[in-house]
Amino acid sequence: MNGRAPAVLLSINFNHDGAAVVLREGEIAGFVCTERYSRFKKHPGLREADLDELLDQAGITVADVDHVLLCNLHNMDSPDIRALHGSDLKDTWLEFWVNQRNDRVRLRGRDIPCTVNPDHHLIHAAAAYYTSPFDSAVAVAIDPLGCRAFLGEGGMLIPLDRGYDSWFTANIAYTYAAEHLFGSSIVGAGKVMGLAPFGQVDGGAAVDWKGMTTFQDLLAFASTAPTTVEVAGKPLNATLAYYVQLGLEHQLAAVFSDLEEVCRASGIRPNLCLSGGTALNAVANQLCFTRSGFERLHLHPACGDDGTAIGAALWYWHHVLRKPRVQHSPADLMYGRRTYTEQAVAAAVRSAVDADPSLLVTVTGDHAGVAADLVADGATVGWFDGAAEVGPRALGHRSIVADPRSPTVRDHLNSRVKFREHFRPFAPAVLNEHAAEWFGLADSPFMLRACPVLRPDVPAITHVDGTSRIQTVTAEDNGSFHTLLTRFAARTGVPLVVNTSLNTRGTPIDETPADALNTLLTTGLDALAFPGVVVRKAGRP
Missing domain, CATH: 3.90.870.20 (Carbamoyltransferase, C-terminal domain)
Known part of the structure; x- marks a missing residue:
């Protein structure tokens, strides 16, 4: 780097929804989502051809990269990928080597400083917070692995220890319900959200959630007199979908209520940034935000793990390197960089x-x-x-x-x-x-x-x-x-x-x-x- 501060970051997500971004002076210069080019849905990691595409979008070569972030590397593999494609698809990954200290990566003949596996929920939250218009906010990241919150002030993002994982179970229940109803958690969750209103139960809001400690408890409760929707000759338990959605809304509202108190006690503005795969649940997002005391809401369009590549790069640029925040328009966030002539x-x-x-x-x-x-x-x-x-x-x-x-x-x-x-x-x-x-x-x-x-x-x-x-x-x-x-x-x-x-x-x-x-x-x-x-x-x- 010739003594200069890093200016070009390459960030790669190796989990499902494989993706990579080039961040140049804080601006997104290139972005690829692997599945769009490979045509394998949820394709994890990055291939050599995808790196070529990314570098071409950014107008750089590997020689220009100052720091690499390797996200979700070997630590959150989803069995759904093998079920979908008959392989975990890791044989398609680009060639790279990381040293024992996890601080340098060899990529196309270059040894480049790197960061391996920055905290998963942190980089989810970073994608939402650093692309928001807020200088002060609370950021929440929720997916099947947990529910975590962070305080955002300027360029800093600080974890909160609120113990949500000890009782926030709706994220796991949603995964189990998607698998039970549709055979896959990572492609079935959105279907559960769409099915839920068909199973609406009068008085459902009065359910005693404390009496249900396992998914089997919930499944048994929802199966006593279920409303079913038939698809391809199979009856789907819409009542189960309804109760899982209701449980998510109940617990998400409780998280928001707790974080309102945190904001008041900490002097943080009542702005909310929401991320993680659970944030794709548009019904719960709006319902719980509307019922909360938060004034403004920001989400990133890539709430899933594709967004962690972006979040990691932004976190490193702003939080680690202490570079000033950059304003992002909606168009900057929701569209890639490759156009066709x-x-x-x-x-x-x-x-x-x-x-x-x-x-x-x-x-x-x-x-x-x-x-x-x-x-x-x-x-x-x-x-x-x-x-x-x-x-x-x-x-x-x-x-x-x-x-x-x-x-x-x-x-x-x-x-x-x-x-x-x-x-x-x-x-x-x-x-x-x-x-x-x-x-x-x-x-x-x-x-x-x-x-x-x-x-x-x-x-x-x-x-x-x-x-x-x-x-x-x-x-x-x-x-x-x-x-x-x-x-x-x-x-x-x-x-x-x-x-x-x-x-x-x-x-x-x-x-x-x-x-x-x-x-x-x-x-x-x-x-x-x-x-x-x-x-x-x-x-x-």
Whole structure:
């Protein structure tokens, strides 16, 4: 490093949701999520090709890296990866060597200073806190491994010893319920959240949780007279999902209540940063925050372990090196850095037309307007524009959009496009300037907060409990997607569309133009919009 302070950090997550980031002078210069390129969902670690992609995004080589953070290395392997793919996929990892003191890593012929396995919950919390607009806040990280809290002041993030792990069990129960109902904890948790309202029980809030000390206790309690939802001939215990969700909300509210007292006693502002895989539970997030005394809430779009790579880099930059905080816009956080040229799109479209000559290709300077008209006329449209999303939610760069007014579009998307369970709900993307009148909430850009649907006639995005997990869209964060919504609103009077991820069940969100075109060709999608060109199937709207 020639005596200079580190300026370029490389941070890698080796657990499921493998990911890596290059942080240059405190700014995210490159980000990769391994599964997007390998096409193996939840792919752990990083491959050589992914490192090449990351360095190319950042415009650097390994010679420019000053410090490496190796996160979650060999210490939190999930058996779900082997169950999903028949292998733990570690044979795909890039080649590296760490010395006995765990302070230097050899990577592509260079020995580089490193940090191995910074505290897991700390780096979850760091992703949320250091990307927040708060100079003073409490940060909470919750996942199946525990519930931990930290005080954030300026560039420092200090752990709190509150003993939550001695009684916070809902995170574990959620994992067991996902495995019991869907055979996998890491891909089943979101399904549990969607199933829960179908099993709602009158008087459920009066449950004596102290009488249940094991998951088997809860399972037995929920199985006495369960409401079931049948999927592929199998009855799913929706009452179990309901009680697990209710338990999470009960315990999360207790954590928030305790931390309000900590803030008051410590002089910390009543700002809350929430992270960890449990923070993907948009229903509990919003409900418990609304009932708390916290005034402001910030989440990072990569709440899962992909976000720990980002959190570790930011923690090292700000907390360890004491570098000043950097302001991050929502767009900086929710979109990656790899974009695809018009030439790359055109080449992929030519290949798709070669495979299916019936495809109709329209060159246009108004792809947002064309897509809006197609959706208003009843089409389901893939939307590919800009760099792919960071985190698991479609946020208007790799989306499927449809008409929220349609009473049939939810079943069509589940059965013929996404190929997933019929009870799964869909979320809306809504113009931020109209979000409050439709949902009572604005400024929710990451689709991590669920709230009541206040207006009728949008059944495609209204779940059985009357709520929806919203993404608010501004022109500053995503100009072309905002245009699509604006044009759809002008046609229909409705300032929102169905927005779900551009992929199918069991596959990662599409990364490349070729991935997106394959989804068009192999599903019931009607069309696919790229900047400058719209591809439609013959005979479709």
